[in-house]
Amino acid sequence: MRGADLVALNEARRVRCAALLITDLGDGTSTLVREGESVPETLREVVEKAFRSGKSGLVELEGKRLFLNVHVPPPRIAVIGAVHISQALARMADVAGFDLRMIDPRTAFATEERFEGVELVADWPEDVLKDAPLDAYTALVAVTHDPKIDDFPIAEALRTECFYVGALGSRKTHAKRVERLLALGITDEQIARIDAPIGLDIGAQSPAEIAVAVLGAIIQAFRKRELKS
Structure with missing residues (x-):
């Protein structure tokens, strides 16, 4: 060389x-x-x-x-929200070969006991992403159901062209989210990239099943991603 x-x-x-x-x-x-x-x-x-x-x-x-x-940079997953779905997703992501970082300012949820062995940051996404920015080889999974926590990282994921952007919530919840993202300057084209309701449509019900659906959607998005040209 x-x-x-x-x-x-x-x-x-x-x-x-x-x-x-x-x-x-x-x-x-x-x-x-x-x-x-x-x-x-x-x-x-x-x-x-x-x-x-x-x-x-x-x-x-x-x-x-x-x-x-x-x-190729190792693909990674940034999870916003230390919830039950995130617990299952963290275990599965490791098996599938994805690095994963858990971000949640709610210290009652973001505990070492619940996420043993997981990179866990109990701080606001706005602060965390200043030092560890998102990029095209990162998947963003927002699952807190709290706009004050989810909206900023979702908008940032769209701006930085994360290969996957998924958000938990019903279609009604997502419609309200769209209004807020438009107010933040995110375009309709960018918003169309959000996977919401999150994950592959496999009829998932339990947190573990939803985590399977989410990881499947992430793998699909990564392997079929549009390359830069």
Whole structure:
């Protein structure tokens, strides 16, 4: 790997941007591609597939053997609300390979006893997200049912293009949420990205079942996400 490529790759990692190092095994030349950068038409399909899967591998293209070394930021979940659904989701997310952070200013809910082994921050989302901002490789799950807690991180998730934005609540509750988000300057197009009612429609009833539906929606959104262009 060229020194310049290593520097560029480390910078991409620092800012949580996906990058792909393409090495021609025939002549040893390499090219670094960041997500969103243009590539020749002949490479577009394999590059998109690599970014979506996050898996490195060998491909043969137009008589050349190319090794694609993929570096995709680890996807993570930011949960707003330390509720029963969140307890189940935290356990499942770990098994599915997602980093998870629990944020809730209500110290009666956000306790180590209820969330053992989980990254837990008992503070307001406005303050937490200043130091740990959301990004395109983060899923936002808002489940407090309290606009004072949920609205800011939902708006921030839409502005930063989180790959998934889900919010708990009925259609009536969501309609009121939409009015508040519009007042915050969020566009109709952005609001349309919110998964509400939250999760896949599997008829979930219990907190654990809702957590399954939410995690399924997150995985679906991540694997089928629209890549930057």
